[in-house]
Amino acid sequence: SQTIHQWPATLVQPVGSPLSLECTVEGTSNPNLYWYRQAAGRGLQLLFYSVGIGQISSEVPQNLSASRPQDRQFILSSKKLLLSDSGFYLCAWSVQSNYGYTFGSGTRLTVV
């Protein structure tokens, strides 16, 4: 069966520090991968998506970047965090673009 792993669950980082959040998927090949941010009262905002290794699409300009070094690995990064980067970050995968997503357990990031 397919599973998705996302870590860490909670992270507190100072302003200006770097960020690396990792997501891995097991039990499937060539998944579509997604990074979302969820802010209270604002719903899910798509940050990046990837349909293959090295293929990254960005939905909104921001202080973050994403990479897909392996088929089932998706990384969200920042060189210097801002206070506004605080939020709940979710990784997700789907087998095809018109299928429902399977989400990871999320990372609660607080920038102080």
Add this chain to the structure above:
Amino acid sequence: EDQVTQSPEALRLQEGESSSLNCSYTVSGLRGLFWYRQDPGKGPEFLFTLYSAGEEKEKERLKATLTKKESFLHITAPKPEDSATYLCAVQAGSGGSYIPTFGRGTSLIVHP
């Protein structure tokens, strides 16, 4: 621009009191409508996909229906464990990436 509106924002029910959540959408070329359940501090859990008007799907006490303008999530005789935020997402046929647009969710609390 694709729009997805969920109502009500919050709903309180007594155990056994059936009700419905609404997801109205304005999109060009619906490809799919998705319902998710999200517990506090966790990632959304996929419930249903509906593809065409008139389609219905059921899972335990939940039943999702779809028309050309909206979808309903009917909850029959809810239990306290049904308390969660329910998210709706709509995928349209324009643009090619088929990235779904999420609503802001309905927070459901079922009192024993």
